[in-house]
Amino acid sequence: MLKLNEINVEKEGYELKFLGKNYSKFQSGLETETVIVPDIEHNSKEENINSENMYIVGDNLDALKHLLKSYSNKIKCIYIDPPYNTGSDGFVYNDNFSFTSEILSEKMGIDEEEAKKIIELRGKSNHSAWLTFMYSRIELARDLLTDDGVIFISIDDNEQANLKLMCDEIFGEENFIALLPTIMNLKGNQDEFGFAGTHEYTFVYAKNKEFLTLSELDIEEEELLEWNLDEKGYYKQGAGLVSTGTNSPRELRPNLWFPILIKEDKIVLPNIEIIKNLYNPLTKEFNDVFLKKYIEEQQKEGITVLLPYVKEREASWRWSYKKILLETDELILQKNKDKYTIYKKQRPSLSDLPSKKPKSIFYKPEYSSGNGTSELEKILEKERIFSNPKPFELLYDFFKIAIKQDSVVLDFFSGSATTAHAVMELNKEDNGNRKYIMVQLPEEIKEDKVAYKEGYRTIDEIGRERIKRVGEKIKEENPNVDYGFKLFRLKEVEQNMIDKIIEFDPEAPTLLVKDYIEAFKYENTTGKDTILTTWLNEDGYGLIVKSKKVKLINYEIDVYNNSAYIIEQGITSEDIIKLMEMIEDNNLSINRIVIYPYSIPFNIIHELKNNIKQLHVDVELIERY
Template sequence: MERNELQSLQELKEEEKIKILDRASNGILEKENADFLIKLIDNAENKTEVLKISALGMTYKRTGFHFDVRLEKNGGQTIRYLKKNENLSFDQGGITHKLIIGDNYPALLNLLINYKNKIKVIYIDPPYGKDHLGVFAQTNYNNAITRDNLLSMLYPRLILARQLLKDDGVIFCSIDDRNQAYVKCLFDEVFGEGNFLYMLSVVNNLNGNDNSSGMIETQEHCLFYAKNKDYFEVGVLPLDDEDSSDWQIDDLGYWKLGGSLKATGINAPREARPNLFFPIWINKQTLEISLEEQNNNWHKLIPLTDGKEMSWYWSKDKFIKDKDEVIVKKVGESYSLYKKQRPQLGDLPSKRAKTTFYSPKYANANSNKELKEIFKEKKFDYPKASFFIKDLISIANTNHNDIILDFFAGSGTTGHAVLELNKQDGGNRQFILVTNNEITDLNPNGIALDVTSKRLKRIMSGECYDESKDFKWLEKNTPYGDSLEVSEIQSIASSDHSVFEKIDEKLYGKDFENIHDKIEWICKEFELTCRKIEGE
């Protein structure tokens, strides 16, 4: 047992012990209680036990707010692993995206085997409504102080999510008015209050929802946290069509009229910055500029404001070096100089995002229409708009090869958004989606089978699994391409030796040449298999 201890298990133990010691040092936990929890963690046999024990010492040290922890149901002495669904998977070349069907808790544990510190963006839209959390986690809306079940369900999943994130990774969480304060406290505890970036107000219905409360509700919220704020820089948004009319293109890409090059403010007068006062010569016909004295058809321009000599923002060397970045405008009998404003996303015009996150494309009506064009009928309640997720990925400042995870994937909007963004900028981002197969009135075979997998199949290949192509989305869109690997969470008794045959290491990026290496790997990476029979 000791010899075959999981390295990742030991790392998790050390991380959780540090948190407990930190709580004790801050007077949140009694020393005796902290020592007892650490002793329990040292003797824990798997990651689930570690998280349960750590949760017992959970408090909100910054707010005084706390919840009564309800532990994850014990799955027994079983191993939960990924099994490929050959019928739902398809290979078209390109990037291989992933869809995992099943409970997201064992799915996250399985992802840790191959994706620890590799995920750039996580987006989740947890089921925070009282009727959507299942038997174990039904939020009690009559309890005005705590959301024990919701928070207990999220806590271990966020711990695992943080381990999956890269150092410069970020996580977004959509949440409603009623729960946002509680869930933010949970995020503060797991990710650290110092890594909070923004609380976005997402306007998804400008006309509002009339819930007879006295006011019209127009938005929900989206939490935005970094794994480590010091390593992250907020990205920008590409311009919508209606925002792009002011942009022009030259040999260097997009540009539009920027700020004046004549200085303003307390340091603008000539005497404050004498080195930045000098004449600039402007050709009256071509509007070309020169720093050398010219004659005849040239105008001598000096920086003046109300007849007072001022200065330029740029030095002489800067004007010479970047003269193609100068815009000359004639104003009456004189001239004014402006700089070209360049976009921040390569050759794509862009804008800074606002914390009030609004676009007509985010509207609930638009997201419902988008899904209906793929399925011809309503298949899912309250889907998110792919435009909204795409914009979140943009402000997450992803590069072209990053991985995006959604472990409450629902209808698969996050996957749709990643595919659209790759098409837009030529990226190779990979999505990983996790969803259960909850059976609903709209989806008698379950959400994963009736909605998520079928949506991805249709928009990626242009046809459904039955090879039908009669859906409206194809009229205005070209299939995105790429491949999809679909796997399901399976369980097996830890004492069943057939586990070494049933676990497919290729689903975890491995390909062993002999069974001994595979057995050693499974015993190392999967909980409970560490208990090898003595002598084997």
């Protein structure tokens, strides 16, 4: 039947398909056309100047592309709370589609009709639009994670099935960790049809599950009563000392078959010579006659003899003779009527304090969505500033499970900045050095909203204000915590500037114009600072590094690590000669010189190239247009 209908089954397979999938992949491979603008005034403030936390204002797709230049494989944990595509959350796919269907068709190798349908996704909020929006972002985010990294994604029923398929495809089904029903409203939402909704979901995926380790959560005070305390710390009754596994019969583990004596309600071992007489390793025979006689002798002395049995079946001990001898204090002897049983002491597995493995149904009263709202209202001292912020306690527990004291956390749907709040609180409690990177689109707030009337114009302003207020409080409680943050904005280069850059001829004898640097000036940030910040990140040095000023004759260059940057106008032949001398004399240890040709006359560039060829060390000249 298949052959008659000319159906090619070889092309069919289990996969996630949606309109826009190939475009989303294509999009993730495109270079961003934005530049990184540091907020010099903000970043120079006392609380921010040495901070390693970052807040990026801009489209998160562009932000992820910039971050990959310097932070690939460096993010331990990602948490995101993306749009749920409920139909009322305001989500629409909003790509600017800077090319026509003809160009898109040519670039992607698809027919023009499909390209046209992809472009028509703009402004839509259907499943394909949401998946097209999310796929490229999750794909890029994966590459930012460390090999032992983990991502948490909040979602509800509208897209959770699609998100599962997408994450299985990007991370691999083998790296799925959990789908946590997360109880946000225990009373239930009475507006929902049929059932009063109590929860949403949290997906947890590892980059490589084999490398991932997760911590446990602290137990509640009442649960602490289940634990005992000795000189070594907390413990409770663990597994019995008798092995119950399929490999437990004494024939399979003869070295673990021996008597344990109970004298005056204490565990004592027989002399080692007695143990040696119980089993002959050459003949592989047990000396049961000797054992029986030994037991009778001990019983005459009022000593109880225990042997490893499971329901009258011969078994073996879990511990060796030597281990029991050395760690007798790690055993619990329990007596029930005239029968003795030995148990191991169970110690806390991950720290000195008792903890517990989180359950797959994630619930605490503090996780309620109402808690998230009241927390933010308390911090900002105003009601209804932000809709449905994630509760602080929920993210606090996620990070407690997922990250160590020096990890980096990324949230590229930052919203009200609950992630930053949770990271700072964790650091406050254990003097940790965790860092956060927040990314938020400067989404405009409508004039009829309370937030607008309170002076907030974009969503990122709300998040940044929360971080500042929480930081001030944390500073009072633990001044050792990094409570500041560096602020950056992503800006698109104006089209007329792009046209000038494309048309620029470095060999033409035209006069240099300031526009090539000044075009990148934004508010209090110079064009040079914008270019330098973007380049340092592009070269893998990150967003928060500080370059060193190196004086030549009359010109200063910026140096970081093994790279020197020449961006501004004014460098002369004398400066070039001085630069070569410093490199040759090892007064300047660099192997890359990155120049901005729009600022440097052609003859100076030519002179620089010739001088570099004469050096006794290898130095690469990089021209960035």
